Amino acid sequence: MENIIWRDEIIKKIIDSWLEKGAEYVECRVEAREATSIRIIDGKVKTLSSGILAGMGIRVLINGQFLFISYSADELSKRFVEDNIAKSYWMEKVELAPVEPAVAKVKVMPKVPFNDLSNEDKAKLALRENERCKGEYIKTVSTLYRDEILEKRIITSEGTDVYMQIPYVYIGHSVTAVVNGKRNESRMRQGGIGGLELLSEEKLVEIAEMGKERAVKGALAKAVKPGRYRVLLDGDLNHLFAHEAVGHASEADSVKVGSLLKGKLGKKIASKIVDLVDDGRFEINGVKGFGWIPYDDEGVKTGRTLIIEAGILRNYLNDRATAKFFGLKPTGNARAQDFQNPPVVRMRNTFIAPSREAQPLSNEELLELQKNGLLLKAGRGGQVDPIRGTFTFGVQEAYIVENGEIKERLGSTSISGNFLAVLKSIVAIGMEFDEPGYSLGFCGKAMQSVPVGVSGVWLLVENLTVGG
Amino acid sequence: MVRRERIREIIEYGIKTALDLGAYQVEGFGYTGKETRIYVRKRQVSSSVNLISGIAFRIATRNNVGFSYTTSLSEKAVKCAVENAFSNAKAKGEDKSFKSLPEPIKTAELKTGFDEAISSLTIKDLIEFYEKAKDIVERNKSLIMVAGLLSAAHANMYVINSLGLDHQEEKTILIAYTYAGYLKELPPATGGWDIVVNKLTEFDPDFLGEKTAEDAKRAIGAKNIEFSGESSVIFEPAAINTLFFIFAREIAANNVDRGATPFGLDKINLKVANKNLFIIDNARYRKNAFISSRDHEGVPTRENVIIDKGILKKHLTDYYFALKWGVEPTGNAWRTSGSSLANILSNEPTISPSFLMIKGNEERSLEDLISGVDHGFLVRDVMGVHMSDFSSGKFSVPVFGWLIENGEVKHPVRNLMISGTMPSVLENCIGVSKEKEIHYFPLPGEYPYLLVEFMTATASKQPLKFRLIMKLLNLMIKLGLYRNPIAY
Numbered sequence: 009m010e011n012i013i014w015r016d017e018i019i020k021k022i023i024d025s026w027l028e029k030g031a032e033y034v035e036c037r038v039e040a041r042e043a044t045s046i047r048i049i050d051g052k053v054k055t056l057s058s059g060i061l062a063g064m065g066i067r068v069l070i071n072g073q074f075l076f077i078s079y080s081a082d083e084l085s086k087r088f089v090e091d092n093i094a095k096s097y098w099m100e101k102v103e104l105a106p107v108e109p110a111v112a113k114v115k116v117m118p119k120v121p122f123n124d125l126s127n128e129d130k131a132k133l134a135l136r137e138n139e140r141c142k143g144e145y146i147k148t149v150s151t152l153y154r155d156e157i158l159e160k161r162i163i164t165s166e167g168t169d170v171y172m173q174i175p176y177v178y179i180g181h182s183v184t185a186v187v188n189g190k191r192n193e194s195r196m197r198q199g200g201i202g203g204l205e206l207l208s209e210e211k212l213v214e215i216a217e218m219g220k221e222r223a224v225k226g227a228l229a230k231a232v233k234p235g236r237y238r239v240l241l242d243g244d245l246n247h248l249f250a251h252e253a254v255g256h257a258s259e260a261d262s263v264k265v266g267s268l269l270k271g272k273l274g275k276k277i278a279s280k281i282v283d284l285v286d287d288g289r290f291e292i293n294g295v296k297g298f299g300w301i302p303y304d305d306e307g308v309k310t311g312r313t314l315i316i317e318a319g320i321l322r323n324y325l326n327d328r329a330t331a332k333f334f335g336l337k338p339t340g341n342a343r344a345q346d347f348q349n350p351p352v353v354r355m356r357n358t359f360i361a362p363s364r365e366a367q368p369l370s371n372e373e374l375l376e377l378q379k380n381g382l383l384l385k386a387g388r389g390g391q392v393d394p395i396r397g398t399f400t401f402g403v404q405e406a407y408i409v410e411n412g413e414i415k416e417r418l419g420s421t422s423i424s425g426n427f428l429a430v431l432k433s434i435v436a437i438g439m440e441f442d443e444p445g446y447s448l449g450f451c452g453k454a455m456q457s458v459p460v461g462v463s464g465v466w467l468l469v470e471n472l473t474v475g476g
Numbered sequence: 477m478v479r480r481e482r483i484r485e486i487i488e489y490g491i492k493t494a495l496d497l498g499a500y501q502v503e504g505f506g507y508t509g510k511e512t513r514i515y516v517r518k519r520q521v522s523s524s525v526n527l528i529s530g531i532a533f534r535i536a537t538r539n540n541v542g543f544s545y546t547t548s549l550s551e552k553a554v555k556c557a558v559e560n561a562f563s564n565a566k567a568k569g570e571d572k573s574f575k576s577l578p579e580p581i582k583t584a585e586l587k588t589g590f591d592e593a594i595s596s597l598t599i600k601d602l603i604e605f606y607e608k609a610k611d612i613v614e615r616n617k618s619l620i621m622v623a624g625l626l627s628a629a630h631a632n633m634y635v636i637n638s639l640g641l642d643h644q645e646e647k648t649i650l651i652a653y654t655y656a657g658y659l660k661e662l663p664p665a666t667g668g669w670d671i672v673v674n675k676l677t678e679f680d681p682d683f684l685g686e687k688t689a690e691d692a693k694r695a696i697g698a699k700n701i702e703f704s705g706e707s708s709v710i711f712e713p714a715a716i717n718t719l720f721f722i723f724a725r726e727i728a729a730n731n732v733d734r735g736a737t738p739f740g741l742d743k744i745n746l747k748v749a750n751k752n753l754f755i756i757d758n759a760r761y762r763k764n765a766f767i768s769s770r771d772h773e774g775v776p777t778r779e780n781v782i783i784d785k786g787i788l789k790k791h792l793t794d795y796y797f798a799l800k801w802g803v804e805p806t807g808n809a810w811r812t813s814g815s816s817l818a819n820i821l822s823n824e825p826t827i828s829p830s831f832l833m834i835k836g837n838e839e840r841s842l843e844d845l846i847s848g849v850d851h852g853f854l855v856r857d858v859m860g861v862h863m864s865d866f867s868s869g870k871f872s873v874p875v876f877g878w879l880i881e882n883g884e885v886k887h888p889v890r891n892l893m894i895s896g897t898m899p900s901v902l903e904n905c906i907g908v909s910k911e912k913e914i915h916y917f918p919l920p921g922e923y924p925y926l927l928v929e930f931m932t933a934t935a936s937k938q939p940l941k942f943r944l945i946m947k948l949l950n951l952m953i954k955l956g957l958y959r960n961p962i963a964y
Binding site for chain 1: 512515517518519520521522523524525526527528529530532540542543544545546547548549550553557560563564565566567568569571598599600601603607610622623625657663664666704730734735736738814815816817818819821822824859860862863864865866867868870872873874876890891893895932934936938939942960961962963
């Protein structure tokens with residue numbers, strides 16, 4: 009790919025011109041996204057699109073304030089509007105935690121590159137998978153194939169120069185079943201970071217079968233009786249729970265605003281068996297989490313951040329500005345949706361893991377321990393209000409558990425609660441990490457959407473509110 | 477921004493190139509836009525200026541349509557986009573339902589709201605507006621402005637096709653949203669307000685501040701209660717705006733055509749809602765800040781009555797489904813951008829409402845609606861609607877609301893969940909208010925309060941230990957021994 013169009017001398021000139029205007033720090037993010045997207049509806053190719061979105065985002069720290077300007081290729085202008093540098097008495101002065109300038113080039117090489125298949129062949133692949141989801145009671149199937157190569161270069165006035173090339177690919181289905189007039193929709197994805205090798209026949213058959221079964225059984229199922237339950241969450245829901253219930257509230261920009269985790273560093277906020285992890289470089293069995301980023305959008309190297317350790321809040325997720333504010337180290341969590349948005353503090357691959365205090369159990373042992381309650385599997389997005397502490401997430405599969413055995417299937421439902429109340433209610437934790445390839449998510453914050461993962465082990469939680 | 481003439485020249489070049497390649501029909505969508513935005517969270521201000529231009533092509537063979545886009549306007553990039561769109565059309569195979577890209581259709585062209593005053597707003601101006609609203613909110617020493625977003629956008633859009641359709645539109649929009657919290661309560665009472673205008677003279681930051689403060693104040697004093705069962709619910713206009721995101725998906729022809737909706741073609745001319753209810757979509761409504769003569773395919777917009785006295789009359793279409801079904805196109809094909817202007821180029825037009833209006837044949841005052849409820853809830857905001865099952869309309873969502881008892885609003889309620897289905901909301905909607913509010917996100921429209929019976933509601937108390945800790949912290953806040961996390 010040769011989609012990054014601006015030459016070094018242009019970037020250098022931009023940085024120098026802002027430094028001459030008095031900027032304390034300049035960051036140029038040059039980006040190109042080349043994507044192919046195919047939508048199949050019930051055996052027909054409905055859309056087939058491809059293209060490149062490319063441009064540059066410049067973030068300047070001047071007079072203690074960040075100003076962000078983005079340009080597509082033909083808009084790069086030397087005009088400088090003084091009125092766009094603003095400062096007022098109530099605005100906080102931004103300072104950055106120091107980092108060692110990073111110079112790196114990271115290319116994730118797909119084993120099977122996207123261009124090994126023509127768009128016609130990709131459409132055939134998507135058609136085949138759409139067809140695979142058909143079956144008795146299946147009313148309609150919508151399938152989305154998407155591949156994207158993200159090329160990004162981050163250059164700062166401090167000497168950071170990081171180039172990344174990351175390929176994303178997935179196939180997702182929305183399968184609607186109608187049984188005796190009752191409708192139910194199931195959604196699932198498979199793919200990740202890499203090439204077409206992630207869409208192996210075996211995996212694709214698995215999600216198609218899962219999609220059909222989930223849709224039909226959900227349509228046949230009775231509704232969950234709303235109320236409080238002892239609940240066993242699968243790996244996908246572990247991730248959603250960790251992400252929605254705690255992850256957002258631990259993002260340091262939200263903490264500054266007034267998340268309920270403010271002032272709680274070093275304090276016990278969860279059951280002692282809980283570690284909460286956000287990992288920028290998460291990999292398991294050679295599979296990268298969907299939120300894998302080797303460097304964040306400030307050019308800071310990522311790693312594993314332990315937010316909660318054995319129930320104690322140990323860290324917030326930081327960018328350089330929040331790290332300076334809280335006296336912490338940057339954690340590599342500054343992420344932007346694209347070149348048109350400034351980075352904000354975001355999660356990457358987030359999950360609850362057994363702490364050193366935990367005695368992880370097999371899934372079977374967890375069921376035995378639970379004895380009675382609900383087993384909940386497969387998420388369907390979520391949301392949190394970090395200030396009020398209210399979180400929610402959708403659940404596609406619910407089962408009654410009686411005497412440690414999985415019994416009747418119930419319909420899709422949702423969970424809600426206050427995260428400070430439920431974190432201490434995790435009473436047991438599993439040891440079997442669920443397949444991360446299914447847990448491909450997109451997280452929205454500040455109107456920006458970024459890919460996130462990952463999955464996790466099963467969790468036994470007391471007293472969760474389950475909707476109808 | 478890139479000169480308008482240049483965008484036109486490039487589209488015309490692309491159309492000619494595609495026809496030379498043997499394309500059957502070609503459409504070029506050109507965009508050049510500028511957005512000035514501040515996103516404020518307490519004292520942290522993120523200021524952005526975005527300048528984006530680009531082109532998207534839909535190119536048809538006799539069998540199908542392919543799509544491609546680019547943010548580079550170089551001849552090479554445009555030629556490449558044209559070739560990709562053409563080859564994508566070929567790769568799709570035959571779609572027997574595809575007949576044509578939109579033919580030019582005459583319509584009364586509206587003035588669509590360009591205001592130089594909005595276009596020339598700077599970051600400094602937006603911060604001044606925010607400050608005014610913030611000052612109003614914080615005149616009450618118990619309130620604090622928690623967050624806000626102000627965005628001033630100016631866009632030029634072109635839809636030109638080889639059938640002679642040639643539409644150009646220049647628009648400006650100012651979006652303002654602020655959110656405040658109450659300092660003397662934990663978790664704090666919060667509230668917000670949004671205003672969207674296409675003329676700067678219609679924007680009053682003081683009014684924004686006043687409404688934000690009012691919304692936060694009325695949420696003070698939430699209590700935990702235990703309730704589980706069927707209940708009457710009055711949804712406020714902002715809650716309807718969010719909840720009807722489900723309905724919007726269910727009346728779009730692409731979902732109707734494949735049967736992924738409870739409001740299918742078989743329901744046309746049948747009763748799907750209370751006979752008092754009207755639901756209309758009208759991009760041309762004079763109060764719609766996004767008022768448009770034509771959609772993003774260049775097809776004229778019109779007033780579309782979707783539900784008329786409870787009877788389903790129409791679904792919303794783009795040109796493709798209008799031809800496929802043999803109906804008049806409703807002019808509802810929109811390209812969406814979200815937070816990134818350039819996404820308007822990479823997203824093909826999809827069917828969505830333009831400006832929804834919910835009315836009642838008989839409308840009552842809000843006071844009257846409330847007085848008729850023995851036990852129920854008044855719901856202000858709804859979370860997590862995107863988690864719903866759109867094919868059945870089933871939802872189960874946490875909400876913020878107030879307990880209603882014996883015809884009176886008592887107090888706000890914590891940990892309240894409401895579940896139901898969109899068909900049941902429409903069928904059991906027994907009251908529509910005279911009072912209406914305009915809200916734009918996620919679904920532009922003018923919404924009343926709706927009284928809906930037989931909703932499933934669940935309100936539950938948090939664990940005792942948690943409630944005791946919260947009580948203690950609230951007492952400490954009152955005594956000045958503990959600071960609310962939003963206070964500093």
